[in-house]
Amino acid sequence: MAEQIPLGDTSSANSMSKTFQYLFKAYRVFSRVVLELLFLLRLWTPSDKSHAAAVRRFVDANNEHGWSYSSGNSKVLVEGHLAEYGPNYMFRTALAAKAVEQAMGGAEVVVVVDGFSYQWRTAHECYRSFGIGNWIYLGRRFILLVPLLFVLSLFRALLSFAQLRTPRDVIELRHGSIKVGDLIYDQVLRSTKSPTIQSVGFPIFFNLVRSWYYYHQYELLFRMSRFAFYIATHTAYPQYGLLCRVALAHGVKVLETTDIQMSLYSKIDRNNLPTYHQGIHDSIKKSLDADGAELTHLEDAARKNLEKRFNSELDQIDAMKAYSGKVYARQELLAELGVPPGTKIGFVLSHVFVDSPHLSSSMLHNDYHHWLVSTIDCCAKSEGMVWVIKPHPSSALYGEQGMVESLVKGAQARNLFICPADLNTRSLATCADVVVTVHGTAGLEFSCLGIPVILAGSPFYAGFGFTHEPPSQDGYEEIVKTAVSLEPLSSEQVKIALRVFGVWESVFDWNNPIITSEVQASVWGNGTERDLNRAFDILTGNLKRTDPRQLKLWEFASSVARHE
Secondary structure, rough: OOOOOOOOOOOOHHHHHHHHHHHHHHHHHHHHHHHHHHHHHHOOOOOOOOOHHHHHHHHHHHOOOOOOOOOOOEEHHHEEEOOOOHHHHHHHHHHHHHHHHHHHOOOOEEEEOOOOOHHHHHHHHHOOOOOEEEEEEEHHHHHHHHHHHHHHHHHHHHHHHHHHOOOOHHHHOEEEEEEEEHHHHHHHHHHHOOOOOOOEEEHHHHHHHHHHHHHHHHHHHHHHOOOOOEEOOOOOHHHHHHHHHHHHHHHOOOEEEOOEEEEEOOOOOOOEEOOHHHHHHHHHHHHHOOOOHHHHHHHHHHHHHHHHHHHOOOHHHHHHOOOOOOOOOHHHHHHHOOOOOEEEEEEOOOOOOOOOOOOOOOOOOOOOHHHHHHHHHHHHHHEEEEEEEEEEOOOOHHOOOOOOHHHHHOOOOOOEEEEEOOOOHHHHHHHHOEEEOOOOOOHHHHHHHOOOOOOOOOOOOOOOOEEOOOOOOHHHHHHHHHHHHHHOOOOHHHHHHHHHHHHHHHHHHOOOOOOOOOHHHHOOOOOOOOOHHHHHHHHHHHHHHHOHHHHHHHHHHHHHHHOO
8 A cells, every 4th residue: 555644743732732723713703702792782893904995996896787686575595605705706606696586587685604794894895786785694693592502513413423433434424314424524624634534533523513503503594584596606515515405405496606617406315415516417417418410519619629628728727737838749758757668558637635525426435535545556556557646736735745746656666657747638638548537527538539537436527428437446446457458438438528528618617707717816826825905806807898797607597597
């Protein structure tokens, strides 16, 4: 097995430090209650106005688009949890809500946020410019129930925690009939910044308590009010994903909108969870019922868009990073690796370890790190080919630089190589004989070129018959070890892959003229300093030049509301 990445100091001093961190979080919750009371009594007002001028410019520009307040018998709930974090989150949820409202002939739009009103003053101004003024502050709404909800959540978390033996058990956890373990697992990775979970410990218990608390809040929310639609920015993590799942359990349709993707969820059960990949998969499957002429058109469009992607002509951060650098010819790469000509090459495309591994309905391993360790071990035992392990292009953004390299080095296998740092992913078109991934979009891209792809998860392009999808870890290990025998895809499989790619490209909002990659980079601090003033100003400038009602998001949300 490859060398495990150390997860940091496990000394008693470190444990004490973590204990104090969690106690400090509890103190912050109490202090927020006090501040909210002072704010409501007008005895205190937050003094931070660092973005006031930029927000004012956005509001003035948005007012020019003629938004107005609406009312109706139906209600639309909008997730505002990230509205203060970046204007892209606020803008897309507000726009989707207004599209749904108009398509329904009027509706009451309500923004729901965690915490208290004093924390959301900037978001309040921005949503008001869309004609959205109704708010539910969960901290305030249930302020008298906080002690009861906390005790109940603590008790139920203790019962759940007592049943856990291994990290795998966490993934299967449920709150009532709703699966939550995948959300909790990903939250632990995110909060601890660890690539994997090695044991059932306090971080799991802490997030169990939090998830039960969210669950009880959300149950009360949907029992007290009836909503027709819920507009979400994410379906991952307990704070966001659990709200989606509770909404669906109460018969509320969920519309998810990320900066590039829109999905509709209308049901939830053991086989249908509202996850990023499931939503896209369902949209693609529905669209592929088109007639033959349209399918041929999809194939032609897919080839053109695939070429644009390979040429890094998309306004999308990860794609631009992946498809930059040197394009290696096959013999050139073999020479770089010091491998004899004619040797077959397999590529393992790594993921960001802490970035929500459970974004599909299922995956074979506990997480991305567990998968990569297992895959490296299988590749080392394979014969007849060499394997190139490629780190994710955004790994440094998450503080994971060098982790994949350490795993490859620790395996000490002659047929394993870390990918050249300057390699453009386009090189796989001529260099790869096999591609291995869990959820990576490269699995779809290179299927379109006839390259066999082995999946360890259920990405949106799984289930269409052109990828290898072993049902178990044993089956996965066997197919990786014998990957040298895999044949290129048939012409019919390539056609299906192209059609899936074509639909995927058509529903994604790759070149949004308002929420551009510059806006995203300024919000996330990707390749530049995080700067919300800059993000607001870029978005405002784009808004002055573009009618938001012409965006794909508006069209999608309107269509959903009309047909549902």
